[in-house]
Structures are given as structure tokens and as C-alpha cells.
Amino acid sequence: MGRAETLTSTERGVVFLVQPRLVNEPFGDAGLLLNFRFKSRAILFDLGDLAPLPAGTISRIGQVFVSHMHMDHFAGFDRMLRLLLNRTADLQVFGPPGLTDAVEAKLRSYTWNLLDETSGDFSIIAAEWDLRDGLARSRFKARNKFVPETLGVETLASARLFVDPDFHVEAVELDHGIPCLAFAFQESMRVNVHKARLDELGLPVGPWLTEAKHLVRTHADPDTIVTISEHGDMKLGDLLSAKAFVTGPGERICYATDLAFTEANLSRLLALAGGSDYLFIEGGFLDEDKAIAASKRHLTALQAGSIAAAARVARSVPMHFSPRYLGREQSLLDEFQKGLSTGLA
Ligand SMILES: [Zn+2]
Ligand SMILES: [Zn+2]
Structure with missing residues (x-):
């Protein structure tokens, strides 16, 4: 099989996996939104004032990474909770020691008598990093009126708090009088389409490329079949042999506050x-x-x-x-x- 060609520094028009943007103007609370370009998905660093984020954006957030629980970094929890209450996908919240207590205290401050087993199957998973190699998870399930359940402690091989095939998020502990986490989002690998080669192969650009790029990024089996709309099927290995893709180091985005x-x-x-x-x-x-x-x-x-x-x-x-x-x-x-x-x- 062929391999994806290595990206040269002169290549133009690079498209990364996510687009970062500050939630607030510079005098506002710290907070960074990472919007995935080709997926209905987003990641958020810190939970301060979220007022500038539209409800539709908040509804796409799957993971939140909290630096510390000073009010200007955590008070937005309420707005997020209110908007996600009827969602079925879980929300994962990562943070430093004390995070699980803070999430529990927030949830305990409201009355949940209207929630029962017929409610939307929404859960918050609090994942508290012990600043060494332990990540302790607790689940707060809407159908169970957000009563906490302990899910156990994962032993981490490194400070990668969240690992996805396309990227990971790592953390370091900084001193702000209290432990405060800084985060790095690291894209696994950048994959771009070599448009001239596609033209030579007579293949159209289209939604099939999103899936094909994901397969390249995750080192999928070259025999994997890629369906190219009306052009039929092609093996991933054949696309790689034809050098239809170029790859390079993924994007790295760091967030350090307080x-x-x-x-x-x-x-x-x-x-x-x-x-x-x-x-x-x-x-x-x-x-x-x-x-x-x-x-x-x-x-x-x-x-x-x-x-x-x-x-x-x-x-x-x-x-x-x-x-x-x-x-x-x-x-x-x-x-x-x-x-x-x-x-x-
Ligand atoms: Zn602070
Ligand atoms: Zn602050």
C-alpha cells in the first residue's frame, strides 16, 4: 500500500480540525471555544460568562475543561446545565481536585422533583484529575435527579485527560495560590486533500472526504472501503497509493489562565x-x-x-x-x- 505524502511547509490552504475562539472580549471572563469544522461538535475551556455563546453552540459542546473553580471560571455552569437539560448526549467536565464537589454543589442547589425515568437521558460526568496519574469519574444522571454515582478511578499513563482518535487534551498543574490547570488541545495528524491528484483520478470533492480523512488520521486498514457517492467504492489503500492525501503534524492549541x-x-x-x-x-x-x-x-x-x-x-x-x-x-x-x-x- 502507499502512504500519505508528508506535508511540506510551503503547502497552502491548510485546514485544521478545529477553529479556536475566545468566548468573551478581553476584559471579560477567560474561556476558549474549540469548534470542529466538519462536525457538529465543540469543546470548551472554562465555564465563566457564557452569555456570548448562542444556545445552538452550547448544545454541541461535549467536553468542558475547567482550569479552577474561581467564580469567573465556573459560574457559567448554570447556563450550560439549563441549555443541556433536555439533551441525551452526556456532558463530560474535567477539572482539578474539588471539581466533583463543585459540580455536586451546583446540582444540589436546584429542586429536581420533576425529573424521573421518563426524562431525557442526560448525564454529567465529572472527571477530577488528582494532578498525578488518577482521574476519578462520577456520574450525575438527570433520570436519577442528579444523585452522584462513583464510577471509579482511571490510572493515566500521562497527563492526557481526554483521548479521541482525532485528538487529545492534556493538562499541567500551575500555581495560582491554588492548583490551576492549563490545557493543550493536540490534533493527532493533519490530513489534507491533494486536489490535483483527485482531479487526475476523476474523483469529486464532497462529503466522502471527511470520512476518508478520518480513516487516514486513525490509520485504518487499507482494505477499508470508501464510498465516493455516485463514483462507487474505492479501497483506502488505493487512494493512499494514488497520493490523494497529504499529512502533517496536527494543530496544537494551548490555553493558560490565572x-x-x-x-x-x-x-x-x-x-x-x-x-x-x-x-x-x-x-x-x-x-x-x-x-x-x-x-x-x-x-x-x-x-x-x-x-x-x-x-x-x-x-x-x-x-x-x-x-x-x-x-x-x-x-x-x-x-x-x-x-x-x-x-x-
Ligand atoms: Zn482565578
Ligand atoms: Zn480568573
């Missing part, structure tokens, strides 16, 4: 974010107030920019600006840029 500017945090964050395609990073204080930022275990914009530079990321986006600087957004952006150009001392 962290102190310490040596330990820097080395952990650089290990997570190094060489990423995107880094979304908090940096909400001006340098003149760096003592205040340090006392609140937060970064300044200058520090955030210097971290992004040291991580050599392709694109960095500052977020979670302190409301004390409303009207001075440009000063924060300027200091972030200054950090980007000077890097870490």
Missing part, C-alpha cells in the same frame, strides 16, 4: 506550550502594577508576552484583562507586544 510568574510555572507552561500553533494566555495587569499582579498570583501583559515569545508559538492571544484598566486596552496590548519582542530575560 497563574503566578514563578520559575516552576514558567517551566511547566513552556513544556506544554512550546512550538504551539496558538497560545491563549492571561495577562491582565500593567507593568506599573506588577506587585498587585504578583499578590493575586496573576501575570502582567508584559510577562505574558515574554512567555509567548519564549514558547515560540505561531500565534499568541492575550486575554482576561483586569477591569481596572477599562479604556486602557491599548496599553495592555502594547505591553504584551513589548514582551513578545523582548522575550524572557
Whole structure:
């Protein structure tokens, strides 16, 4: 069988699996939505103010990763719950120690007498990382009035909290006075269509390519049959031999919020974010107030920019600006840029 051709850096028009976008404007709560381009699916980092997200977007979210349970990162749980209550697909919520208690406390604050076994089969699965190799799951089932059930503890081989054939999400623990998680979304492999080869083969572009690319990404058996609408069937191996696809390293998107500017945090964050395609990073204080930022275990914009530079990321986006600087957004952006150009001392 043939192999998918390796992508060259000069290739244009690359299409990644997900599209990242901040939930709020820079002075709002931190939060990042990852929208899958070809699927009715989304992932969310943090549960702060979700008001800007349409109900239809929230209904597609399957996994939420919570950095820590300060209110500006968790208060959106209620809006999400209300919108998902009649859904049948589970919602998985990942987070640091204390997450399961926090989910339970949220659910216990409402009256559920109207829920019974005829209600929609919706469950919340809380997956609490112990910051080492344990991931403890609990289920809260709508049909059981959200009474918690313990599902057991999975031993992790690495800090990959969620693994899918097409991608995984990994976490690191940072210090924010309390443990606070930073996350990286890592696409398994980028697969693009070689349009000229498709034309040579007389094959049309169409929905069949989504499934075919998934098969390439998951290293499916080359004898797998791919159905190409009115053109009939073709073996995956034959498509690969004809070099119909090009592959390359998958996209990496990092999200780091609420962290102190310490040596330990820097080395952990650089290990997570190094060489990423995107880094979304908090940096909400001006340098003149760096003592205040340090006392609140937060970064300044200058520090955030210097971290992004040291991580050599392709694109960095500052977020979670302190409301004390409303009207001075440009000063924060300027200091972030200054950090980007000077890097870490
Ligand atoms: Zn916080
Ligand atoms: Zn915060």
C-alpha cells in the first residue's frame, strides 16, 4: 500500500480540525471555544460568562475543561446545565481536585422533583484529575435527579485527560495560590486533500472526504472501503497509493489562565506550550502594577508576552484583562507586544 505524502511547509490552504475562539472580549471572563469544522461538535475551556455563546453552540459542546473553580471560571455552569437539560448526549467536565464537589454543589442547589425515568437521558460526568496519574469519574444522571454515582478511578499513563482518535487534551498543574490547570488541545495528524491528484483520478470533492480523512488520521486498514457517492467504492489503500492525501503534524492549541510568574510555572507552561500553533494566555495587569499582579498570583501583559515569545508559538492571544484598566486596552496590548519582542530575560 502507499502512504500519505508528508506535508511540506510551503503547502497552502491548510485546514485544521478545529477553529479556536475566545468566548468573551478581553476584559471579560477567560474561556476558549474549540469548534470542529466538519462536525457538529465543540469543546470548551472554562465555564465563566457564557452569555456570548448562542444556545445552538452550547448544545454541541461535549467536553468542558475547567482550569479552577474561581467564580469567573465556573459560574457559567448554570447556563450550560439549563441549555443541556433536555439533551441525551452526556456532558463530560474535567477539572482539578474539588471539581466533583463543585459540580455536586451546583446540582444540589436546584429542586429536581420533576425529573424521573421518563426524562431525557442526560448525564454529567465529572472527571477530577488528582494532578498525578488518577482521574476519578462520577456520574450525575438527570433520570436519577442528579444523585452522584462513583464510577471509579482511571490510572493515566500521562497527563492526557481526554483521548479521541482525532485528538487529545492534556493538562499541567500551575500555581495560582491554588492548583490551576492549563490545557493543550493536540490534533493527532493533519490530513489534507491533494486536489490535483483527485482531479487526475476523476474523483469529486464532497462529503466522502471527511470520512476518508478520518480513516487516514486513525490509520485504518487499507482494505477499508470508501464510498465516493455516485463514483462507487474505492479501497483506502488505493487512494493512499494514488497520493490523494497529504499529512502533517496536527494543530496544537494551548490555553493558560490565572497563574503566578514563578520559575516552576514558567517551566511547566513552556513544556506544554512550546512550538504551539496558538497560545491563549492571561495577562491582565500593567507593568506599573506588577506587585498587585504578583499578590493575586496573576501575570502582567508584559510577562505574558515574554512567555509567548519564549514558547515560540505561531500565534499568541492575550486575554482576561483586569477591569481596572477599562479604556486602557491599548496599553495592555502594547505591553504584551513589548514582551513578545523582548522575550524572557
Ligand atoms: Zn482565578
Ligand atoms: Zn480568573
